[in-house]
Amino acid sequence: MARKFLFVALLFILILAGSVVSMADEDNSTVLNNDNANTETPLETSGNLFDNFIGNSPEYETAVAAAEDAVDEAYSAEAVIERYGSLFFDEEVQSEIKFINIINIEHDGKSKNVRDCMISALVADDVDLDYDESLVLMIFIKKDNKFEPLTDPVEGYAWFLTKVSFPNAGKDNPNHMRFVVFPKNSYNNLELNVNLQITDMEHVVVVPKLKEYLINAQQSLKRFLDIIYESE
């Protein structure tokens, strides 16, 4: 009898326990509001939504390209140098206006040649170019009292960073440079201090003492041979 009573009691306890669990409150009103909850209704789409965030729109690029092409059609660096050579290479000329400021001339670390350098120049704060405008930078080096191009002319909007290889090295052989800068779309009408900057600068390629001695000896020998060659 006791065994039957125990079994029935156990059965009721188990049923009760099971019922309590299964009838647990499923009311969602206890859910806290999530402060970080995203209230938007995102859906996965395969479309590209980046177009609004990409800097240059195709229309913008086309406009820039069209404007640049129009200038490019007529512009030629060689023609400009030929036309304004007497002004560009006048020894006494220095401009007062500044389209660019030379920031740094640093050795190009990737090269083992101490003469290989990078010239960094920034367009001056007060120069305001339209999106389709650019400046032309020509760098010349003085050799035997004549200016020669140190590198190809470069165009820039805000920053010029160009590699050059200086002909001279050592503190006794400074490199005399001339920077010529003008707005590209004014190439047909260049006037000093109006739309043309001409700035001279000296740069010494620093080399170790021994190397400098060897370079000097090499250059002296070259000059000596040149004199002999010319005298013949």
Add this chain to the structure above:
Amino acid sequence: MRLSNVDFKKSILMIFLFLLCFFQMGILWSEKNPGVLFSFSHSVRGNDFVDINEVKENYYRPKEILISSGKGDLYWKLDSKSNLYRSIWNDFKDSYLSQIIQSKPSIRDKDYEQSWEYLSRMKSIIVEFGYEIPSGVIQWMENLDTASLSAIPNIYKIAIHPSEDINNDKNTLYVYDGSNVYKYVVTIKQGNMKKEDYIKAIETAAENEFVVPMNRLITYNPITEQRELLVCLSDEERKIWDLLLTTPDRIVLKKDNIETVQDYLLDEYKGSMVSKWSEDGTNIIFSDPEKVYRYYNNGLLEYQNRYKEAVDKGRVEEALAEALTFIEYRRRDLIEGADIILSDISDKGRYYAFTFDYIVDDMKVKVLRTRTGTVEPAIVINAVKDRVLDAKWYIKTFANNDYSNVYNMSFFRFYERQFIREYPDLRNKPVILDVSNEYLFSDIGTRAEPFWLIETNSNQLIFVGMQGKE
């Protein structure tokens, strides 16, 4: 006393009913309550056991390893897939980090040894983490003895100067914690790269095919005041694939998939969880008296623990263990094609905030919130010593999309052709804090594309799509 045949049958029936009742109750208990000893119902996931000690070291690695040419301005950034990168990082994980943590710094007898900038300009190899890693975290990551107290609070960057010590079995390390420099002379152990290998790596960096030249931006353009900010200025090119990001198939939010979603995303014991769909059907909330999960149909999982007050935040490594367990328990069998790495640790006073990023081909993959236009990390977890307080995680799996392009990595070219034309007001102003190339994906899209990200000192993050050659 012998049982009659009828009584025996009754007893068998009673035992059967008893077992049935017990089993039914077990099912109900296991579904509604945590802590049941035996599993009474089938789980979609196989092995739920997470041994964080086996995987924790995968979550941290250097942001970059650089070889300093000794020319002051030029550095060579190593590709993380190169053997040299792996060998250097293995040396640190196997030996150097433990020696740094467990030994005292050497005395610095030269003036320059106190200047990180000077040291980093000398011929050296620089291991740079993207953030200041607390020593406790490294101690935990490397399974080091917790009794040994490190002399340095954090490790941010380490410069290896292999030529400094004359002994062949010693390497000199300068550790920078973000403000101070500490010098360590460590022992080169069996299996580590030899000293001459380090010296050779520095001397032949320019010929290494797995390097990209980097220059200090401030040397060439004063648009930054960050002396440590390095950018590529030469015309290096790199092929980059667009990425296809999808919510993993197993946890796509559908009416008939809720049980599987619960199995993957909720904690192991989810007995008394209640679920509620949003009215528009775009997300579902699972909650119990302790936790609230909200899961969106774009793969965004938001988690909150209701008990945030009066918590003991504990040590940072304890909180990190909780955060990593949270990720590791959920990511298995779901996320492919990308690594997840720890990108930042921040002490928020009452808790620690951990930022994680997906990484594909050395590029972070971040979220572009289309509604706000802001860029956010894919995973942010706030945790204390014994629990995760909050988490926000875009759960995505990755594959290459059907589109790739060749991109010029020169910052000069980008600045001149794109950036400054779009943002002319920033010209010649020292505003840039950081420059990086990262993937961005829209929170409502399935595609990630490469972008230039420019962080400015006015807390503005400018992002401009990279322009390919083709």
